Every structure is written in structure tokens, then in C-alpha cells.
Amino acid sequence: MHRPRPRLLALCALAAVPPAIEAVVLVRLGFVAAEGLSSQVTAVWPYDTYHDLRWLYVYHDSWPDFLAVLLLLVGFRGVLTTGLVALAWPAGVARPRLRRLLVRNLGLSAVVTVLVAPWALISVAASVVALSWVLLASLLPMFLLAPFLQRAAVVAPWWRGLPSIALVGWSLLNLVVITVAGALCWSVPGWWTVPVALLAGVANGLLWERTVHVAVQTPRVRWSRVPVTPIAVLLALAVPLAIPALVQVVPAGVTIEQVVLGQRLPPDVRHAVIVLAGHGSAYDGAAPVDPNVERFSYRGLAGDGRPLPYRPVDTTRSLESGAALLENQVDRLHRRTGRPVALIGESEGAMLARTYLAQRPHPAVDTLVMFSPLIDAGRAYYPPPGADRGWGVVTGWQLRALLGAIRLVGVDDSGPDDPFIRSLLDDAPFYRNQLMCPVPGVRMLAFLPTTTATEAPPGEYTGIPVFQMPGVHGGLLGRSLVQDRLVHFLAGVPESRQRREYPLLQQLGAGWQAPPLAIRLNPAWDGRRQPDPSFTGRVCQPS
Structure with a gap:
């Protein structure tokens, strides 16, 4: 031999x-x-x-x-x-x-x-x-x-x-x-x-x-x-x-605006609905077809209660300030219609709606649907500008320089210190451990495009029902399917679907993720005593 x-x-x-x-x-x-x-x-x-x-x-x-x-x-x-x-x-x-x-x-x-x-x-x-x-x-x-x-x-x-x-x-x-x-x-x-x-x-x-x-x-x-x-x-x-x-x-597929805002909801949907669009979206003030549906405004409400038009730059606000605006809009819509309120959020809108339920819940809100939520966001950290110490301090300054260079060549994108990004950084323990967790008294469902599987480390990521289907972030393929499943869920029918390839895609992406920062190490995180999914492999664990 x-x-x-x-x-x-x-x-x-x-x-x-x-x-x-x-x-x-x-x-x-x-x-x-x-x-x-x-x-x-x-x-x-x-x-x-x-x-x-x-x-x-x-x-x-x-x-x-x-x-x-x-x-x-x-x-x-x-x-x-x-x-x-x-x-x-x-x-x-x-x-x-x-x-x-x-x-x-x-x-x-x-x-x-x-x-x-x-x-x-x-x-x-x-x-x-x-x-x-x-x-x-x-x-x-x-x-x-x-x-x-x-x-x-x-x-x-x-x-x-x-x-x-x-x-x-x-x-x-x-x-x-x-x-x-x-x-x-x-x-x-x-x-x-x-x-x-x-x-x-x-x-x-x-x-x-x-x-x-x-x-x-x-x-x-x-x-x-x-x-x-x-x-x-x-x-x-x-x-x-x-x-x-x-x-x-590149066409992203079906968005929640296409599914909800352009038509009347069926009679068996007894909710008033607020649609929260994602980061970089814009709103011209046009009213939805259904009077029981409103578009969330990142600028708030006019004196008569109508959502104000907003520009993409308005979506950079912090999730906490957005939750305060949503609290006011939920209250006005509930008093106007007398109906229970369902929130339908996409991307940043999903994060905002979930933040609202954690910080300022209204008893009338009993349904949440999230499209393309940011699964396991906030896995790294860098301090605000001006800090000379803190986990990821050099990373923060290099990101600022890199994004500044990108802007010089005419590509306008969010900066690393936009209030929305800082919300993900500063309240990372919540978004890593609690985002996809049940809220008492609220029916919840997340529509997840298959690309979500590559966006976070493999393992348990949800404690609520999910509906997985082909698509990219901010868009799902198959308008009729999304519309039917969404309407059924709003009408009270349970929905969920998990695709076989989803866990495999999670595992294949495992080696390409940056290592998460351990929650317990960062004194800037108030919730650092929370269980860390990076170590437990599980979410929705009590503190």
C-alpha cells in the first residue's frame, strides 16, 4: 500500500x-x-x-x-x-x-x-x-x-x-x-x-x-x-x-401595500387595519380603498386624524418614537371605527409594530402580522459617535467612513447612526430574544421569505407561527397566495407553513455570519441579563 x-x-x-x-x-x-x-x-x-x-x-x-x-x-x-x-x-x-x-x-x-x-x-x-x-x-x-x-x-x-x-x-x-x-x-x-x-x-x-x-x-x-x-x-x-x-x-415581489391597501377587506374581517410600510418607503397621503384600513405615517397624524404624507427620510426615526406615533394612531382608529385593531407591518414596519406591543400596547390591538421581520437583528454593536471605548468602537468609525465614501459616489443609503439603526443596536437583547415571541392576548403570524434563512445563525428563531415561502426581503412571491392566507388569518383562521429547505439554508449560511456579541458582555445593553440565543440556541426564554 x-x-x-x-x-x-x-x-x-x-x-x-x-x-x-x-x-x-x-x-x-x-x-x-x-x-x-x-x-x-x-x-x-x-x-x-x-x-x-x-x-x-x-x-x-x-x-x-x-x-x-x-x-x-x-x-x-x-x-x-x-x-x-x-x-x-x-x-x-x-x-x-x-x-x-x-x-x-x-x-x-x-x-x-x-x-x-x-x-x-x-x-x-x-x-x-x-x-x-x-x-x-x-x-x-x-x-x-x-x-x-x-x-x-x-x-x-x-x-x-x-x-x-x-x-x-x-x-x-x-x-x-x-x-x-x-x-x-x-x-x-x-x-x-x-x-x-x-x-x-x-x-x-x-x-x-x-x-x-x-x-x-x-x-x-x-x-x-x-x-x-x-x-x-x-x-x-x-x-x-x-x-x-x-x-x-429588481422587482421584489408582493408587498403589503399591494395586498391590503388597494381593495376592500372581505366582510368576515371584523378588524380595522393599520399597514406599516418598511424602511425607505413613502406615502403621498392617498386614502386606502377600505375606510377601515389606514396607512401608518412616520410623520404622525394631521389635526383631523388623517395620516400625514411622508418621505423616505422620515422612516429613519427611532423605533421608540415610531411606537409613540403608532400609539396615537391606534387610539384614533379604534375610536373612529369601534373595531378591534390589527397591525400589518413589513420590515421596519414589522419591527415598529412589535416594539409598540412591547412598550405601549392598546387593549384593542389583538392581531399582528409581520412581513419580512429582521430576524435576530442587533448581533453586533458599536457605540454612538464621540465614544472612545465600547465594544466595536473601531467598527463604528470604519462603517461611518465606508458609508461616507459610498455617499460620495452618489449612492444614498442609511448611515450607521440613523435613529432606526441605533434602535436595533441599543435594544438588541429584545430584538434577539423576544421579537418572534408571543404577546398575551394577541394573535401573531410572520410571513418569511426564504432569504430570511441566510440572515441569522441557524437554530430556533421563533415562538410564533410562521408562513415560509419563496421570496426576498420586503417581497413575497405569489400575490394570490399571500392575500388569501393573510385574509384568512385576519378572519380568525390559524395559518402556518414551514418549508423543508429553510433549516438547510440556515445551516449553510452558518459559516458566513459574523460571530454574535455575547449579550452579557455589553454594559450598554440594559437587557444584558436576558438569556442569549447565541449560547442557548433558543428564543423566548424568560430572564
Whole structure:
């Protein structure tokens, strides 16, 4: 029987030990939400650095701490990559001296860190707002850059020429291995995560061996004089700029305005209804067809009780101030119609309606329907401007700089300190643990598009009935189905549907989420004594 080469065994061992160590620590802490990240510690560039930076952006509480840990991570990554590349180097091909390889990889580690930092930063932002398109904006550039950066430790000059087709193929396989390994690390119970992470590390070692061989032994590099990698970096920088615009122009499917506001409700619906549209919506003041239906206004009511028109900028208000406006509108509508009140909220509107029920409930409100709520929002934190300490302080300032740069090129988007975003940050324990939980005396249902499955760590996420169906955030496919199910629910018929692929999509997304900030660590969170779903794997747990 042919024995494996000793260097290959050493390579696999070196690649397997760090993921196993991280898995041991996470299992020992009971940090179930982050277990899917352990397999990435020794992934091929740039995914290993992406792993490091996501931890750093969440878990630092001062500038000195951030800089010190950043330097340690750059050094660790440079040394580890040197060992992996040296062991993966093909026999019969002259290899640079170890010292030269170390100097080269320490420098490259710093370069790759700079290149990957924006996408790790956006990943943390995605964990604050729980929006799939924000997570997509952090991942697509990584997929684009991976074949180029995987040559960096081997080829000189690595920034010129196209990667080979073989290297692109191994890069795609690397992506598949990371995704599947993250799902398996999360799926297996308890300490079984450690051997799974160990095997994922072995797979990483084999991928290092293949990518180094392909990069070293490629006989001819196409476009060898063209600085292709810098061009690829510029294209990657354009991805976060393009995705918000695409979200605006690509049809999202059925919205609650289309389903509710343009027609009369059937006679068997005995409720008056308030429709709360999402972030960035606008209202021109036109009255709904049904006199028992009103549109919630983010500007409040006129003197005669009619909802005022509002612009997209008005939706940036805090959820607490929106709940105060909703309290007044519920009271006026109930007195005008004499009917019980149902709230139907979409995205930010769903969050506002749920906040209202937690803070200012009216006895007339006995029904809540949420479309595309932000599941498990507020998983990271950064302090308000002016603070020089606090968890994620550097993350906050870098997000402000990044969003400022995006605005300079004409893409207008919410800032990291908009009152709505700060509501998610400041009351994160509630939105992480209680958003999808029953309210006594209120019938509740959440319509969830399938993309929601990728927006939060896997595990239990709801204590109320959910209706899952294909769609993207803010829109569900199949208008007649949504309309029928919604009307049936308003008429008192129980509704729920769970799709088989939903848990699988949750698990496959496990390795791409930023690690959540432990609730108990953050003194800025008044509710930090609440049970933490990141550790319990459950929601709706009493304090």
C-alpha cells in the first residue's frame, strides 16, 4: 500500500489543529451560534483572513486593543501561511528559502488584511440589520477575489496575470468546503463539533496542497503584464455600491401595500387595519380603498386624524418614537371605527409594530402580522459617535467612513447612526430574544421569505407561527397566495407553513455570519441579563 507523503501528513496536521482548538473553545463556552466559523481558521486565502477580521471587528472595546490584536493576527496569519505553503510546495520545484518565504508572507498578510477588511466590516453590518442583501454585499467580493489572492503566497508578482482555470476551480471547491463544513460544525451535537472541525482542517490542508501546486506549476500565465488583481479589487469595491441600486430596481415581489391597501377587506374581517410600510418607503397621503384600513405615517397624524404624507427620510426615526406615533394612531382608529385593531407591518414596519406591543400596547390591538421581520437583528454593536471605548468602537468609525465614501459616489443609503439603526443596536437583547415571541392576548403570524434563512445563525428563531415561502426581503412571491392566507388569518383562521429547505439554508449560511456579541458582555445593553440565543440556541426564554 502506498504511504502518504510525510510532508502531506504534516501539512494536514498543521491545517487541522487550529480549527480543532477554536472548536474546543467554542464548545466549552457553549457558543453555538459561532461554531460554524471554526473550520475557516486555516482556509485558503482570503477566507482565513476574513475569519480573523470578523472576530476582531465584533470583539474589541478600544482602539489600542483593536490595533494590538490586529498586529497579532497579521503576524499569526503570516507565520501560519508560511508553514502551510512550505509544506504544500511541490517536490522537485525549487522553493524560496524559509526566511524569505516568511518575510514575504508577513507582508502579504498585511496586504490581504487591508483588501479583505471592507468585506468583513460589511459582514458585521449585516449582523446588525439582518438583511440578506447586506450579507451578499460582503460575500460576492470575496468570491471574486479568492482566485487572485490564493496566488499571493506563491507567485511573484502575484498581482499580474489571470489565475488559471484550475485555480478558479479549486477556489470554488474551497468555497463549497467552507460552506458545508460550517453547516456540519453547527449541525452535529456538542463535542462532535471538534472532530468535524478537525476533518474540515484536513480538507483545508489538501486544498492548500492543490492550490500551491497549481499556482507554482502553471506553465503559462495569461495577461502576464496586466495588473489584473488591482483591477479585480476595484471591481470588488463596486459590488457594495451596485447591490443597493439593484435591490431598488429588481422587482421584489408582493408587498403589503399591494395586498391590503388597494381593495376592500372581505366582510368576515371584523378588524380595522393599520399597514406599516418598511424602511425607505413613502406615502403621498392617498386614502386606502377600505375606510377601515389606514396607512401608518412616520410623520404622525394631521389635526383631523388623517395620516400625514411622508418621505423616505422620515422612516429613519427611532423605533421608540415610531411606537409613540403608532400609539396615537391606534387610539384614533379604534375610536373612529369601534373595531378591534390589527397591525400589518413589513420590515421596519414589522419591527415598529412589535416594539409598540412591547412598550405601549392598546387593549384593542389583538392581531399582528409581520412581513419580512429582521430576524435576530442587533448581533453586533458599536457605540454612538464621540465614544472612545465600547465594544466595536473601531467598527463604528470604519462603517461611518465606508458609508461616507459610498455617499460620495452618489449612492444614498442609511448611515450607521440613523435613529432606526441605533434602535436595533441599543435594544438588541429584545430584538434577539423576544421579537418572534408571543404577546398575551394577541394573535401573531410572520410571513418569511426564504432569504430570511441566510440572515441569522441557524437554530430556533421563533415562538410564533410562521408562513415560509419563496421570496426576498420586503417581497413575497405569489400575490394570490399571500392575500388569501393573510385574509384568512385576519378572519380568525390559524395559518402556518414551514418549508423543508429553510433549516438547510440556515445551516449553510452558518459559516458566513459574523460571530454574535455575547449579550452579557455589553454594559450598554440594559437587557444584558436576558438569556442569549447565541449560547442557548433558543428564543423566548424568560430572564
